[in-house]
Amino acid sequence: MEKNGRKEQQFGEIDDNDPETTNFCMFINEVYAVLSDPVQRMIYDEIHGYSLTAINPFLDDSSPKDHVFVDEFSCIGCKNCKNVCPSVFTIEEDFGRARAYSQSGNPESVQDAVNSCPVDCIHWTSAAQLSLLEDEMRRVERVNVALMLSGMGSASMDVFRLAVGLQSPAQHDCLPRQADPCHGPEPPTYFYSSSPNC
Numbered sequence: 577m578e579k580n581g582r583k584e585q586q587f588g589e590i591d592d593n594d595p596e597t598t599n600f601c602m603f604i605n606e607v608y609a610v611l612s613d614p615v616q617r618m619i620y621d622e623i624h625g626y627s628l629t630a631i632n633p634f635l636d637d638s639s640p641k642d643h644v645f646v647d648e649f650s651c652i653g654c655k656n657c658k659n660v661c662p663s664v665f666t667i668e669e670d671f672g673r674a675r676a677y678s679q680s681g682n683p684e685s686v687q688d689a690v691n692s693c694p695v696d697c698i699h700w701t702s703a704a705q706l707s708l709l710e711d712e713m714r715r716v717e718r719v720n721v722a723l724m725l726s727g728m729g730s731a732s733m734d735v736f737r738l739a740v741g742l743q744s745p746a747q748h749d750c751l752p753r754q755a756d757p758c759h760g761p762e763p764p765t766y767f768y769s770s771s772p773n774c
Contacts, residue, residue, distance in 0.1 A: 633704035634740045641700040644686055645709050648673040648718060649733045650697035657698060661689035671718050674698070708739040 610616045633639065644664065646657070651673040657665040658674060664681035665674050674697070690698045701709065712735050 632740065633702055633708065634736075636702075636704075639702035639704060641702050641705075642683075643679050643701050643703055643706040644676045644690070645699050645701045645706050646674045646676050647697040647699065647735055648675065648713060649716075649735055650695050652695055652697075654694055656692040656694070657689040660692050661685040665689055671720050673718070705739070709735055712739045 610620055646665070648668070648671065653667065653672040653674070655667055655674070658667055661681055664676055664678050664686055666677050667673070668675045676698075690700070716733050716735070716738070
């Protein structure tokens, strides 16, 4: 990554004076630091379910639910949460739906915003759950809230169901196959394991 970045800077493709570029470069450097440090990488892999011993965070109640997540598929764009707690919530410009852009707000104000939601699309989650939910939100196509409310949008997605089913390919390959005399090996019905099966 470092070589590619330097090459692009040499050819003048990166504008050093643009704040968005500066923020993006800072983000890339942070990602590089996490992924190149073995300890931080191990923690990252565990949170995202990329290790064989990962436990599905939706089935593990040991982590505190101190992060807030807006299910943008359920959000109707009423702006109640933003009006009650603007330090945590904003309305996303492209689709007109609420989004939590900060996790550092006053918990009482955040709870008031959660309570103000008419469709219950704001949820308290753990850090690991939030990471998986946000990752899933990035993958799924969304439509503008005005189109959704007029019935012209696509069917609503259940981002929680999608995130609960996430599993790394390494885990899938290591899970034992159960033999079925009629149809051969069958994949197991669980997604995460608490111990490696390889």
